[in-house]
Amino acid sequence: xxxxxxxxxxxxxxxxxxxxxxxxxxxxxxxxxxxxxxxxxxxxxxxxxxxxxxxxxxxxxxxxxxxxxxxxxxxxxxxxxxxxxxxxxxxxxxxxxxxxxxxxxxxxxxxxxxxxxxxxxxxxxxxxxxxxxxxxxxxxxxxxxxxxxxxxxxxxxxxxxxxxxxxxxxxxxxxxxxxxxxxxxxxxxxxxxxxxxxxxxxxxxxxxxxxxxxxxxxxxxxxxxxxxxxxxxxxxxxxxxxxxxxxxxxxxxxxxxxxxxxxxxxxxxxxxxxxxxxxxxxxxxxxxxxxxxxxxxxxxxxxxxxxxxxxxxxxxxxxxxxxxxxxxxxxxxxxxxxxxxxxxxxxx
Numbered sequence: 122x123x124x125x126x127x128x129x130x131x132x133x134x135x136x137x138x139x140x141x142x143x144x145x146x147x148x149x150x151x152x153x154x155x156x157x158x159x160x161x162x163x164x165x166x167x168x169x170x171x172x173x174x175x176x177x178x179x180x181x182x183x184x185x186x187x188x189x190x191x192x193x194x195x196x197x198x199x200x201x202x203x204x205x206x207x208x209x210x211x212x213x214x215x216x217x218x219x220x221x222x223x224x225x226x227x228x229x230x231x232x233x234x235x236x237x238x239x240x241x242x243x244x245x246x247x248x249x250x251x252x253x254x255x256x257x258x259x260x261x262x263x264x265x266x267x268x269x270x271x272x273x274x275x276x277x278x279x280x281x282x283x284x285x286x287x288x289x290x291x292x293x294x295x296x297x298x299x300x301x302x303x304x305x306x307x308x309x310x311x312x313x314x315x316x317x318x319x320x321x322x323x324x325x326x327x328x329x330x331x332x333x334x335x336x337x338x339x340x341x342x343x344x345x346x347x348x349x350x351x352x353x354x355x356x357x358x359x360x361x362x363x364x365x366x367x368x369x370x371x372x373x374x375x376x377x378x379x380x381x382x383x384x385x386x387x388x389x390x391x392x393x394x395x396x397x398x399x400x401x402x403x404x405x406x407x408x409x410x411x412x413x414x415x416x417x418x419x420x421x422x423x424x425x426x427x428x429x430x431x432x433x434x435x436x437x438x439x440x441x442x443x444x445x446x447x448x449x450x451x452x453x454x455x456x457x458x459x460x461x462x463x464x465x466x467x468x469x
Contacts, residue, residue, distance in 0.1 A: 125168065125180075126221060127434030128213040130256075131371030131404030134178035135213035135430070137195075138168065139221060142182050150194040151205065153184055154238040155335065157196055158203045163448045165198040170449025173438055176200055176456050177367055179207065181214050183223070186236040192224055194236040200456075201364045205336055206239035206288025208374010208406070208426045212256040215244050216430035219253050226251065237261075239288055257407075257427035260374070262414050263287040263382035264421035266328040274321045282318070284328050287378025287424065289341050291361070292322035296344040303346050303358045303401055308368045311401075315342035315362025316457070331417035340364060343376045346399075348384075353394050355384075360401040366457045371428070372398040372406040378424040381410055385422050392422075404428075 124140030142164065147153035157164065167173060168180040179199045186194035195214045197207045215233055219226045224233065226248050233244040239261045247255040266284040274280045283293040296303050301311060323339040330336035346358035361369040361376045369376070377398045384390040396408040407427040414421050440447045 123438045126217045130209040130212040130430040132402050133209040133371035135210040137181045137217040150236045151238040154196045166448040191234045191236040204289045209371040213430045215256045216253045260378045260424050262421035263378040265383045265386040272325045283383045285379030285383040288375030290328050290339045291341045291343045291379040293343045312366045316366045356397045358399040372400040374426045377408045381424045
């Protein structure tokens with residue numbers, strides 16, 4: 122029996138398992154994530170696959186952290202992968218931890234340190250009347266993998282793209298030259314093209330993480346709208362296409378981080394500027410670069426991302442031993458491909 126708190130950040134569902142999974146083997150949360158991926162993947166399927174779940178949601182498993190600096194750890198699981206970091210899911214996790222009383226809330230600000238598979242994430246949570254009204258987290262360093270590269274995309278031809286890492290690795294493409302304004306009624310077409318671009322970029326532009334070989338290469342497409350500068354504030358719209366082919370409802374925290382890294386590398390944004398990143402449904406994350414650094418000699422930025430999450434439900438998931446769909450199933454009418462009988466491929 123799993124206790125699940127329903128939650129969304131900027132419209133993107135990031136439910137949180139608060140009971141039923143007490144710990145997972147591993148000294149770090151990254152090791153716990155790998156163990157869950159390789160040996161406990163049925164838990165992800167139970168929560169996300171039909172008939173209990175849906176394609177448009179992620180699930181987060183609260184686990185203990187062995188790092189004395191962290192109050193808690195969390196493993197992020199999505200439709201087709203276990204990312205080492207996710208901004209919207211991090212905002213959901215912090216909100217659930219505080220609003221359900223798992224961790225104590227201090228008003229007007231609660232400072233947290235959580236361990237994600239990507240490493241330690243510091244958070245500053247604004248709180249009022251028992252509600253978390255804003256979560257700002259400092260992400261692990263983000264960097265540009267490739268700038269102004271050309272790839273060949275079936276049905277399009279040559280396309281200029283950037284690639285950036287912000288916790289996941291994104292191929293970033295300008296939406297306007299492809300005829301998109303990133304409007305809600307374009308979502309299906311954006312997803313179809315985004316999946317095609319993603320596959321081409323992943324094949325043609327290898328993008329390893331300089332320090333962590335377990336981090337996958339390109340798994341996301343970010344369609345970027347034009348930037349508008351208003352003094353030290355830059356505004357833009359975007360949508361991220363998540364596998365197996367849907368639009369992120371939120372502005373996407375790791376996508377915002379990756380875009381900040383690429384923009385900084387191109388001289389389009391400076392340390393201290395605010396970046397108001399809007400999603401396809403109009404929700405906004407507030408991002409900025411607080412400092413620069415490097416990863417194994419690769420220039421990187423340290424971004425902060427802020428947004429808000431809302432709890433929508435508290436439920437319990439269980440499995441009847443006679444249920445023929447104990448770990449769920451998928452159909453290509455919404456999932457695009459049938460993946461219920463596929464295991465997440467090992468990172469090793």
